[in-house]
Amino acid sequence: MSLYDPERDRVRIAGRWLRWSLSWIALPALLGVLVSANVDFRSLPVIGGERLSAVLFQDGQAYFGHLDDSGESGTLTLRDVYYFKNSDGGPTGVAVGLVRRGTEAHEPADGMRINRDRVLAIERVGLGSAVAQAIQVDRELAHASAGRVSLNPTTVAGTNALTAQRVAAEHDIARSWNAAVDQLRKINDLVLPVTKSEAQAITDKAVADLRTVRRNALAAIANKLGMSSAEADAYVRLTDPLLEGPSFANEPAVLLAPDIDAIVTRAVQLYTQVGDAAAKLLTEPKATPAPSPSARP
């Protein structure tokens, strides 16, 4: 009878421990290190807030929207897309304006397939950022729903954000109105080829036209916000006089939602047209009547 008991063999016991620790400790640990280094847990589609991405292109252009990069092809898909246009020197004080993709001449459908080789970087947009706020207000204006069935429901602006955008737009319109009136005053300070009374009449007419543009812009904002015609009339009557006087000069710039930005931009274009027409009338010398030809030599 052999005294050797395999159950008590130290080498075998050590081997069993080694196999156990390899399969239950070392392998899971290695797997954990690999997964944690390569998987961004915050990117997983778990229940949470909206995931708005910024896709920065190599040419400097930036697009914002819901990113789908799940495919193995060389493209990634961006939906509900917004992008920046150059608004340097514009009425909002922000160097860029936000544009909703789909409003271009070719009216592209939703879903932009982007060549990954042209992408410089991808970032998560902060939901409290100026870009996100403007997008949320745009959704509210379009009466978009929050999509509650989604794991990451889209965010729609509340009353406060909407009010902030409305007030910012009003002040942008007022600032541009002030600038247009100042320009007219400066022209009136020059030596003009028209009489004082003619200059006054031209200026008064131009200021009245500028006021009409301002009121129309306010009415357009009221319409965009979904006010009834009676509410819009009351809003314009109440707000218009408040915009005459204060300069609103040192206010922080606000990135406006695309539709509100379009109203402000249009108002500024019309201010410029009215101002230019008045400046032309004020500064162009009157045509002197040509001497009538004599019948006799």
Added chain:
Amino acid sequence: MPTLGHSRYQAVFLTNGQTYFGRYYDRIGAYAKIEDVYYLQQVKSSDPDAAPDTRIVRRGRELHEPASRMLIPKSAILFIEDLTDASPIAQFMDRDTR
């Protein structure tokens, strides 16, 4: 885990000429990740004849207030370098993130 592994911070040079500084993570797949991203910004001096000042800016204060991590397609990366501990940029980032 940073690929280079010897330094806390890396400089990532991109194909469009831009450089980002931060903690670089190589990952399986098409993208690499940079965390706590900084970049250099040229600021015009008040004197028009003077050269513009260069300052280092932490990414996150832009209009879209991006999160602290950035994904970059590996095809957009030209090369990556470790920053030494003595690097003024690394020291600035160390102080700033503390």
